[in-house]
Amino acid sequence: MADEACLFLLPDRSPLLGAALGAVGDLECVETPAVRGWLDAHGASASSEQVRILPGGSEVFIPEDVDRLPVPLSEEETFRVHEQCAPQAVTDMENELLGFREVTQDWEALVHRALAAGVPAPRIARLAGLDPQDIARLTGVAQA
Numbered sequence: 001m002a003d004e005a006c007l008f009l010l011p012d013r014s015p016l017l018g019a020a021l022g023a024v025g026d027l028e029c030v031e032t033p034a035v036r037g038w039l040d041a042h043g044a045s046a047s048s049e050q051v052r053i054l055p056g057g058s059e060v061f062i063p064e065d066v067d068r069l070p071v072p073l074s075e076e077e078t079f080r081v082h083e084q085c086a087p088q089a090v091t092d093m094e095n096e097l098l099g100f101r102e103v104t105q106d107w108e109a110l111v112h113r114a115l116a117a118g119v120p121a122p123r124i125a126r127l128a129g130l131d132p133q134d135i136a137r138l139t140g141v142a143q144a
Helices: 033-041 075-085 088-102 107-117 121-128 132-139
Strands: 003-009 051-055 068-073
Touching (some): 033 068, 075 088, 088 107, 088 121, 107 132, 121 132
Antiparallel strands (some): 003 051, 003 068
């Protein structure tokens, strides 16, 4: 497992946040005893619209009084969670970044378009298979 995400129950009358767990597709973590127990404890099913998931790093958007459960995800599962949670323009840009792995032309323009769409530089590097140092040099941002 590569990354982490966070499951939570969306309170009644709350604005939509994250993606419905069922919309993401099958995730290995859903079959674990921890997730099954968490769902049972809340009387919820994985297909409920109130059971939501957010990618790691986005937990700050979940209200403090909402019960949450960190779950591990594979790289492919993480991509699907990001895709379901992202605005469509970002999703389209991320799909183009994934397609870049087969092409090597005009990577600078692609990186600039992705940054303008709101895709963070580390995610660009990961999706496109680019060296983070190359992106940092292109954008003029020093890498830590």
